[in-house]
Amino acid sequence: MLRCLLSRRSLLAALSCALLFLTTAAAARQAPEPDSRKPKAKPNSNTDNATKNAEDQPMWDPLRAEKDLEVGQYYMRKGDLDAAMDRFEDAILAKPGYAIPFRHLGEAQEKKGLKRDALKSYTRYLELLPHAEDRSRIEKRIEKLRVEVEKGKK
Helix, strand or coil, rough: CCHHHHHHHHHHHHHHHHHHHHHHHHHHHHHHHHHCCCCCCCCCCCCCCHHHHCCCCCCCCHHHHHHHHHHHHHHHHCCCHHHHHHHHHHHHHHCCCCCHHHHHHHHHHHHHHCCCHHHHHHHHHHHHCCCCCCHHHHHHHHHHHHHHHHHHHC
16 A cells, blocks of 8 residues: 555656646747847837836835834934935835924934934924924924024024
């Protein structure tokens, strides 16, 4: 009985290998050969406008925005401000009307010393979320940054 089972297993293995070989050979035969008479498309051809217009459209992806925000906060805790700012900017691109990344981006920019950029980010945060719980704290930061920017101009 054991011999019978072993012979059945080896027969099944041989059949599956043969079937796999036949399907790959058939697929290779069905693949069309390139026609040398057809003109090849130029890489910089202007016939395809889809890639030109794709950049103008927002990349709306709220789940990616949340993930970018989470990773950006991790980088902030780690102290990598450049990586954090990149992730917060990615979150803004993925979900443009989302206010929270603007606040975190402002914090990172303020820590990095980019006062004008931080001022813009905080202002945009309050524009998007006018009834924010931390509004008074953010307004104080905005006022402090305005004073520092004005001192830098003089």
